[in-house]
Amino acid sequence: MNLAISTDFTLDAVFESMASLPVFPKIVHEALKVLDDPKKKISDVSEIIKYDQGLVGNILKLTNSALFGLTQQVSDLDTALALLGQRRIREVLITSAALPYLSRTLSGYQMSPQDLWLHSVGCAIISEAVSEKVAPNLSSELYTAAILHDIGKIVLDIYLGPRLIEVLEHARIKEHDFSMAEWEIIGTDHAIAGSTILKNWDFPPDIYRAVRNHHDPDLYIQEKLSTMLALSNLIAVQLGLGVGADGFRYRINPEILKKLELSTENYLELIDEAVKKIDAAQDVFKLILE
Ligand SMILES: [Fe+2]
Numbered sequence: 001m002n003l004a005i006s007t008d009f010t011l012d013a014v015f016e017s018m019a020s021l022p023v024f025p026k027i028v029h030e031a032l033k034v035l036d037d038p039k040k041k042i043s044d045v046s047e048i049i050k051y052d053q054g055l056v057g058n059i060l061k062l063t064n065s066a067l068f069g070l071t072q073q074v075s076d077l078d079t080a081l082a083l084l085g086q087r088r089i090r091e092v093l094i095t096s097a098a099l100p101y102l103s104r105t106l107s108g109y110q111m112s113p114q115d116l117w118l119h120s121v122g123c124a125i126i127s128e129a130v131s132e133k134v135a136p137n138l139s140s141e142l143y144t145a146a147i148l149h150d151i152g153k154i155v156l157d158i159y160l161g162p163r164l165i166e167v168l169e170h171a172r173i174k175e176h177d178f179s180m181a182e183w184e185i186i187g188t189d190h191a192i193a194g195s196t197i198l199k200n201w202d203f204p205p206d207i208y209r210a211v212r213n214h215h216d217p218d219l220y221i222q223e224k225l226s227t228m229l230a231l232s233n234l235i236a237v238q239l240g241l242g243v244g245a246d247g248f249r250y251r252i253n254p255e256i257l258k259k260l261e262l263s264t265e266n267y268l269e270l271i272d273e274a275v276k277k278i279d280a281a282q283d284v285f286k287l288i289l290e
């Protein structure tokens with residue numbers, strides 16, 4: 001992925017530059033639409049994506065990972081889609097398409113490509129445990145929001161990389177979380193940047209709003225999907241999944257558990273489930289090393 005590096009570090013330049021990010025593959029949006037259309041068949045999904053070799057390669061790697069739990073290894077797209085089922089196809093498509101964006105070094109955040117991938121996929125996997133416990137009907141939207149929730153870090157890192165060192169130092173001295181320090185030093189945060197990107201990429205409003213809200217307690221408490229995303233992210237951070245410099249200062253806000261009607265006991269069960277899912281997904285985390 002090549003991006004023109006700007007020497008203009010003003011916020012306007014940063015937001016304008018988002019339009020020059022390579023767009024999320026349109027064929028994935030098309031495939032997802034076909035997937036949701038009861039009049040269409042799985043073979044129609046395959047017809048749309050089969051010519052994108054990079055995407056198909058990633059789909060097969062993911063399909064064969066332990067995460068998706070198939071009992072046989074598959075080597076062709078049609079068999080993979082036939083075996084996965086609708087919900088899993090959606091997750092595999094989004095994750096495969098996100099992989100090229102998420103396997104980057106973010107120097108300003110002190111994150112390696114493995115860190116960003118581990119954190120994003122980790123959050124998406126945890127989100128499955130959250131939606132199973134809280135609202136199974138939101139699982140698809142939550143998974144998509146979770147895998148892409150920190151995509152704004154990519155743009156801020158490219159355009160504001162040197163200033164993120166100041167953010168880091170500020171967060172350390174003031175003992176503020178990284179998102180708050182982003183506001184204090186650069187006047188925006190990666191959640192706003194991420195939601196702007198997802199809007200440009202034609203994701204639905206509930207998804208880019210959840211990304212916008214994921215660090216803002218006043219906002220994420222308003223909508224269930226946002227609250228669920230905030231919780232998934234906080235659990236990923238607390239489990240130490242690829243957090244780089246942006247970790248260990250975020251705490252679970254008791255309002256989240258109240259809003260999601262989770263007792264302490266429910267919450268501990270949820271953590272248990274999340275850890276099991278993460279353990280089962282180790283081969284997915286290694287995907288970008290191959
Ligand atoms: Fe974040």
Ligand SMILES: [Fe+2]
Nearest residue numbers: 119149150233
């Ligand atoms: Fe995050």
